[in-house]
Amino acid sequence: MTVPVNEWCKVLIVDDEVLIRQGIKHYINWEQEGFQIVGEAANGREALDMIEKLDPHIVITDIVMPMMDGEELTRAIKKDYPNIEVIVLSSFGDFDYVRSTFQSGVADYILKPKLDGPELKKALQQAAKKFPFFTTGKNSKDTIPTIEQMIEKLISGYEIDHPLETITEVFPYSHFCLLGINGTKSRQLEEDAEKNLKLHLKDISIHPVATTDLDITYLLNFNIDKLPSIHESIKVMSTSDREIGWIVSEPFTLITDLKIYYDQLLKMIQYHFYLQNNSVLIYDELPSQLANGNNPFNLNRFTEDFKREQFDSAFDYLEKHVDDLSRQYTMDVFEFKSFLGNIIFNITVLLGNMNYDNEALEKEKYSYFASINDATHVKEATALLHSFLAEANTIITSKSNDISHPNMRKLLDYIEKHYAESISLSEMAKHFHFNPSYLSTYFNTHNKEGFSEYLNRIRIEKSVELLEKGTVSISEISGMVGYSDHSYFTKVFKKMMGISPSSYRKRFFT
Numbered sequence: 001m002t003v004p005v006n007e008w009c010k011v012l013i014v015d016d017e018v019l020i021r022q023g024i025k026h027y028i029n030w031e032q033e034g035f036q037i038v039g040e041a042a043n044g045r046e047a048l049d050m051i052e053k054l055d056p057h058i059v060i061t062d063i064v065m066p067m068m069d070g071e072e073l074t075r076a077i078k079k080d081y082p083n084i085e086v087i088v089l090s091s092f093g094d095f096d097y098v099r100s101t102f103q104s105g106v107a108d109y110i111l112k113p114k115l116d117g118p119e120l121k122k123a124l125q126q127a128a129k130k131f132p133f134f135t136t137g138k139n140s141k142d143t144i145p146t147i148e149q150m151i152e153k154l155i156s157g158y159e160i161d162h163p164l165e166t167i168t169e170v171f172p173y174s175h176f177c178l179l180g181i182n183g184t185k186s187r188q189l190e191e192d193a194e195k196n197l198k199l200h201l202k203d204i205s206i207h208p209v210a211t212t213d214l215d216i217t218y219l220l221n222f223n224i225d226k227l228p229s230i231h232e233s234i235k236v237m238s239t240s241d242r243e244i245g246w247i248v249s250e251p252f253t254l255i256t257d258l259k260i261y262y263d264q265l266l267k268m269i270q271y272h273f274y275l276q277n278n279s280v281l282i283y284d285e286l287p288s289q290l291a292n293g294n295n296p297f298n299l300n301r302f303t304e305d306f307k308r309e310q311f312d313s314a315f316d317y318l319e320k321h322v323d324d325l326s327r328q329y330t331m332d333v334f335e336f337k338s339f340l341g342n343i344i345f346n347i348t349v350l351l352g353n354m355n356y357d358n359e360a361l362e363k364e365k366y367s368y369f370a371s372i373n374d375a376t377h378v379k380e381a382t383a384l385l386h387s388f389l390a391e392a393n394t395i396i397t398s399k400s401n402d403i404s405h406p407n408m409r410k411l412l413d414y415i416e417k418h419y420a421e422s423i424s425l426s427e428m429a430k431h432f433h434f435n436p437s438y439l440s441t442y443f444n445t446h447n448k449e450g451f452s453e454y455l456n457r458i459r460i461e462k463s464v465e466l467l468e469k470g471t472v473s474i475s476e477i478s479g480m481v482g483y484s485d486h487s488y489f490t491k492v493f494k495k496m497m498g499i500s501p502s503s504y505r506k507r508f509f510t
Contacts (some may be wrong), residue, residue: 006090009128010035012054014047014061014073015089020112022156024060027117028124031149035124043070047077058127060087069415074106085127087117119340151219152210154258166319167255171205171221177251178209179234181216183244190216196240200233201229206488217265219258227251238279245272250283267330274329275403276377282359289328297321297339299346301372306350308438309445311396315389318343322385326378336378340385341369347392356395396445408446412454419458459483460496467505 008031015021021040030037038054041047047059057375059077063070088109108123129504147170150160179197182187193216197206205221222230231248238246249265252258258472268281275281298317305314348365351358368388375381414428425443428451429436443451459481466477478489478501493501 003407009058009124009131010036010038010056011058011060011124012039012041012047012050012056012332013037014044014065014070016042016062016065020062020089020115023115024120026156027115027120031146033121033124034128042066044070044073044076045075047073051077056084057131058085058087058124060089063088063090083130085130087123087127095474147207148210151207151258154256155209155211155262157259160256170207171255173205173221173223173226175222175224175227175251175253176225176261177220177222177230177253177259178249178258179218179220180247180249180265180269181218181244182247182269183215196237200237201230204230207336210263224251231285234282235280244279245269246280247272248280250280250393270333271329273333273336273376274326274331274378276379287329289330295321295324303350306347307354308441309354310438310441311393311445315393319389321384322382326382337372337375337381339429340372340381343385344368344372344388347388351392351395357398358395361388361391361395364388376414407442411443412447415455415458417457419462420480422482422484423455455482456492457496460493463489463493463501464497464504467501470505474505477501 011030013021013024015217016025025037028035030092034057038056039050041050043065044061047061048068051059059073061070061073063074064255068076070088070090074088077084077086087104087266088106089112090109091112110119110123147166150167153160171389181189181193194206197218201220201222203222204226207219207221209217209219213216220230234246234248238244247265247268249261252261264283268283271281271286272278275287278287302314303319305311305317322340325331325339344365348358348361351361365388368384372381372384375384411428411432414431415423425440426436428434429439432439434442440451443454449457463477463481466472467474472480474490475486478486481489483489483492490500493504497504499507
């Protein structure tokens with residue numbers, strides 16, 4: 001590593017916890033102490049990619065991380081970049097790991113519970129002694145943090161100590177707002193965005209904001225009379241690429257309120273999940289929402305309908321609720337996706353408990369969970385739910401048409417024995433201790449025909465057998481198969497067979 005004299009000592013921070021990284025960044029005034037943070041990584045694998053590009057002098061790394069932990073990262077650094085100094089962060093229980101990293105050549109370690117400004121500064125200064133260009137506190141009198149660092153510090157929720165005249169010089173106008181741009185992050189997107197902003201936004205101060213939450217973020221500084229033209233210009237820019245989302249925060253007057261409005265911007269990012277047809281989201285031009293959209297889902301009602309096999313009622317209620325939720329764009333996206341996942345889980349369990357053949361759904365539910373989690377807009381997520389419900393309905397219908405279902409077999413056997421009597425749905429429900437309404441739904445669900453249709457078919461089939469024997473009169477046959485009204489029997493027979501009972505007999509004996 002070739003190090004020019006009098007440059008900052010460059011530091012890379014590696015930790016899978018965002019809050020730890022934020023804390024490290026704000027424990028000390030880095031530039032004032034002669035250091036510069038050149039990047040952040042969430043695991044060792046990311047860090048190795050960044051090391052090659054950023055050429056840091058010091059790496060501060062956590063021990064326990066996904067994909068590649070700090071121990072493996074330290075070995076890789078010392079093998080391929082022996083001049084880089086490594087400082088390890090650890091918990092009390094990680095001592096064995098820390099010992100192994102010392103064997104690999106780390107410069108120092110800091111216990112996370114003791115991590116603070118003085119401790120961090122001490123470890124950095126000790127590690128930096130290896131580099132001859134570095135002098136402790138070399139910029140302590142002359143260095144003032146940059147505007148970019150000030151913005152980053154405010155967004156992270158920390159106070160700033162910039163001189164007022166410096167702030168006024170950089171931000172000469174009365175108002176601020178944040179502009180977020182979401183698309184496929186690339187250097188081209190950044191260049192195009194910057195070019196368009198400079199072209200369309202005149203007499204406005206534009207400052208890039210370093211953040212991982214959006215692909216691109218800008219802080220705009222302007223006089224309030226420019227706000228309408230800013231909105232119109234952004235709408236014009238958005239028409240060039242509908243795949244890019246533009247989000248504009250509410251205007252504010254104090255730079256120290258930056259975090260409040262940045263948090264507002266982050267909430268608005270989620271709205272694109274529901275409003276994918278709206279390429280521009282402006283804080284005061286959002287669509288109205290359903291008044292009843294926040295009504296909670298009654299899981300007990302859904303479950304009871306399901307257990308009683310009133311599937312049409314259960315699914316209609318579910319789909320209406322999901323449709324309402326999909327128009328509540330302020331709902332947390334994770335909460336919406338979790339609701340869909342929970343419904344899939346509950347339906348799978350219910351079908352299994354009710355002895356439906358849900359083996360295929362049991363295997364596929366994890367694929368549904370993953371696909372819903374990866375969905376980029378509400379229509380994609382709800383389409384996955386509807387696909388699952390269609391599969392569930394296929395399973396339900398398959399069993400519904402299976403008369404081997406024990407309870408269904410009992411009902412059909414009862415009709416077979418008592419068809420000649422004056423039986424009704426109410427009488428049969430009483431006999432089997434069912435609620436008549438439930439029995440009607442159950443019969444329709446588990447049989448291709450409803451109760452009345454099935455009873456008539458059995459009676460007509462029996463009457464055909466008697467007509468073919470030719471020994472009993474037609475009026476007697478109607479009574480023998482359960483019809484007290486001969487004319488009604490004739491009507492039902494003709495509807496089902498296409499000809500009258502007398503014509504049928506004549507045809508048979510001709």
